[in-house]
Amino acid sequence: xxxxTWRQHRMEGVWTLGVxxxxxxxxxVVAYEVHVTSCANTTYSGGVEFCLPxxxxxxxxxxxxxxxLYTYGLAVLPALAGAFIGCxxxxxxxxxxxxxxxxxxxxxxxxxxxxxxxxxSIPLLVAAAVGGVMEVVLINQLGPSVDRWAFFDQQAPMxxxxxxxxxxxxxxxxxxxxxxxPAMAATLFIFVVVRIxxxxxxxxxxxxxxxxxxxxxxxxxFPPRGYTNAWWVDQASFYDSGGHLLGRGFVxxxxxxxxxxQHFQPGDRFWTFQGIxxxxxxxxxxxxxxxxxxxxTRRVS
Amino acid sequence: MIxxxxxxxxxxxxxxxxxxxxxxxxxPPGKIAGLVGPNGAGKSTFLHLTAxxxxxxxxxxxxxxxxxxxxxxxxxxxxxxxxxDTPLYGGFTVAEMLEFGRRLNGRWDHxxxxxxxxxxxxPFEQRIGQLSGGQRSRVALALALGKRPELLLLxxxxxxxxxxxxxxxxxxxxxxxxxxxxxxxxxSHVVGDLERVCDYLVIISAGRxxxxxxxxxxxxxxxxxxxxxxxxxxxxxxLEVVKASHTERQSSLWVRGQVTxxxxxxxxxxxxxxxLVIAYLSAPDxxxxxxxxxxxxxx
Numbered sequence: 001x002x003x004x005t006w007r008q009h010r011m012e013g014v015w016t017l018g019v020x021x022x023x024x025x026x027x028x029v030v031a032y033e034v035h036v037t038s039c040a041n042t043t044y045s046g047g048v049e050f051c052l053p054x055x056x057x058x059x060x061x062x063x064x065x066x067x068x069l070y071t072y073g074l075a076v077l078p079a080l081a082g083a084f085i086g087c088x089x090x091x092x093x094x095x096x097x098x099x100x101x102x103x104x105x106x107x108x109x110x111x112x113x114x115x116x117x118x119x120x121s122i123p124l125l126v127a128a129a130v131g132g133v134m135e136v137v138l139i140n141q142l143g144p145s146v147d148r149w150a151f152f153d154q155q156a157p158m159x160x161x162x163x164x165x166x167x168x169x170x171x172x173x174x175x176x177x178x179x180x181x182p183a184m185a186a187t188l189f190i191f192v193v194v195r196i197x198x199x200x201x202x203x204x205x206x207x208x209x210x211x212x213x214x215x216x217x218x219x220x221x222f223p224p225r226g227y228t229n230a231w232w233v234d235q236a237s238f239y240d241s242g243g244h245l246l247g248r249g250f251v252x253x254x255x256x257x258x259x260x261x262q263h264f265q266p267g268d269r270f271w272t273f274q275g276i277x278x279x280x281x282x283x284x285x286x287x288x289x290x291x292x293x294x295x296x297t298r299r300v301s
Numbered sequence: 302m303i304x305x306x307x308x309x310x311x312x313x314x315x316x317x318x319x320x321x322x323x324x325x326x327x328x329p330p331g332k333i334a335g336l337v338g339p340n341g342a343g344k345s346t347f348l349h350l351t352a353x354x355x356x357x358x359x360x361x362x363x364x365x366x367x368x369x370x371x372x373x374x375x376x377x378x379x380x381x382x383x384x385x386d387t388p389l390y391g392g393f394t395v396a397e398m399l400e401f402g403r404r405l406n407g408r409w410d411h412x413x414x415x416x417x418x419x420x421x422x423x424p425f426e427q428r429i430g431q432l433s434g435g436q437r438s439r440v441a442l443a444l445a446l447g448k449r450p451e452l453l454l455l456x457x458x459x460x461x462x463x464x465x466x467x468x469x470x471x472x473x474x475x476x477x478x479x480x481x482x483x484x485x486x487x488x489s490h491v492v493g494d495l496e497r498v499c500d501y502l503v504i505i506s507a508g509r510x511x512x513x514x515x516x517x518x519x520x521x522x523x524x525x526x527x528x529x530x531x532x533x534x535x536x537x538x539x540l541e542v543v544k545a546s547h548t549e550r551q552s553s554l555w556v557r558g559q560v561t562x563x564x565x566x567x568x569x570x571x572x573x574x575x576x577l578v579i580a581y582l583s584a585p586d587x588x589x590x591x592x593x594x595x596x597x598x599x600x
Binding site for chain 1: 400402
């Protein structure tokens with residue numbers, strides 16, 4: 001099975017490692033430039049790119065930061081891996097009828113699918129780990145001026161979990177639908193729904209958010225100082241002295257607010273939250289793989 | 302002797318349609334059995350059930366006494382299957398395709414497979430996608446035989462071949478099978494192909510088995526009687542009418558059984574296999590042949 005997997009999927013392996021190398025190189029350029037120019041902790045309002053020099057590497061780093069190339073890459077590539085590597089794994093065999101060849105050799109479908117999944121996972125997960133860890137290093141280097149929560153999906157271990165989940169999703173939709181292109185569409189759609197669902201609905205409440213109350217409205221400012229790396233999950237709500245809500249995010253009218261309340265996740269929860277969401281995606285991935293194996297062994301002919 | 306294939310009330314439904322219904326069948330060992338029927342009759346479904354690719358809706362099928370659904374691991378090495386349109390990996394070279402077989406099968410005989418491919422002058426470095434239909438079928442057959450199977454299932458293996466390639470392929474098959482005593486079940490909708498290689502025949506139509514038996518016996522026990530049309534009906538002792546067709550003056554009767562006495566004015570003529578098959582297929586309600594009584598057969 002190892003030879004068969006290599007022969008059938010070597011191009012996927014080459015692509016994975018190639019894309020990972022490009023991504024790693026992009027982050028490395030930015031990290032190196034930030035390091036040698038001491039642009040970390042920059043107070044430049046527009047971001048780190050305005051601090052970087054205009055030589056060749058500096059310009060390249062500016063462009064990479066400005067167009068968010070590696071940021072988008074780290075967010076999108078797991079889904080593409082699921083669609084382009086996961087979906088065809090079973091679906092292309094069914095489309096070509098070759099599943100009737102492969103599954104009537106001396107190897108069970110369970111073994112056929114397991115070996116392929118394991119061998120395809122290795123380069124993908126390594127690539128996801130490299131990209132995610134390098135992003136963590138870069139963010140650490142940039143220091144507290146960067147909102148770590150804004151790049152939640154781009155950091156390891158989330159990149160690894162998302163890639164694993166997308167691969168499992170691709171294999172499962174491919175097995176059930178039996179055609180690559182519709183399975184790719186389904187994979188991309190479900191991946192985006194799950195990712196947005198977790199980020200918007202799950203992530204603010206993995207742990208109950210803390211409440212910050214500000215009474216000194218004369219010196220009102222949000223976010224308050226001293227809450228480094230906190231994630232403000234909602235907008236400030238303004239109340240009058242009687243406890244009536246005046247408005248969210250802004251105050252209108254003539255009444256002066258007496259105090260404001262805002263909810264947040266403290267910075268030291270960041271890695272706990274990474275762990276929680278990683279676990280959720282991994283559990284979903286394992287369930288999807290189980291479903292794909294069930295479907296391929298019992299429902300496909 | 303354990304039957305290579307034994308189906309009991311086997312049925313498969315896809316959605317609302319029964320692709321195969323209440324099919325009871327026994328293929329005796331060492332036979333080259335032909336599975337014949339029109340397109341959509343359930344031939345592929347039967348083969349897929351036997352190869353363990355599908356699960357039955359009703360009944361069961363066993364291969365060498367084992368269920369291809371529940372005990373597939375024990376059967377994978379013993380059963381060779383060539384699916385319809387001989388699926389192979391188009392991007393593989395012939396050599397890689399053979400390596401594929403070697404890597405995935407425990408009882409693989411690489412020398413014999415290479416010899417078989419070489420005998421047909423198929424270049425090993427050629428991509429599968431560039432082979433002719435005949436070459437492709439031969440590679441598929443070589444792969445299936447390379448497993449050294451005890452049962453070989455072939456789904457319309459010659460459907461896309463020209464008549465010459467057809468003949469050569471079937472000859473190659475009979476030779477290969479004769480050497481090893483493999484049981485073969487071969488589906489086709491072309492009766493002529495089957496007549497050349499088969500010694501056992503199964504006629505399947507609209508999801509049901511109509512006829513199953515030794516080819517020789519079938520040909521000996523079916524007759525075409527032609528004579529004047531009778532207004533009062535004929536007495537045909539010991540004979541069963543499969544199909545009858547009448548003109549104003551003349552009746553043609555396709556009958557089964559031993560003809561002991563002919564009715565007045567009737568003559569008997571031999572019934573070629575093609576006629577026999579068509580008679581059954583055009584009379585789907587014709588009583589199917591007495592099938593082997595499964596209860597009495599040893600398991």
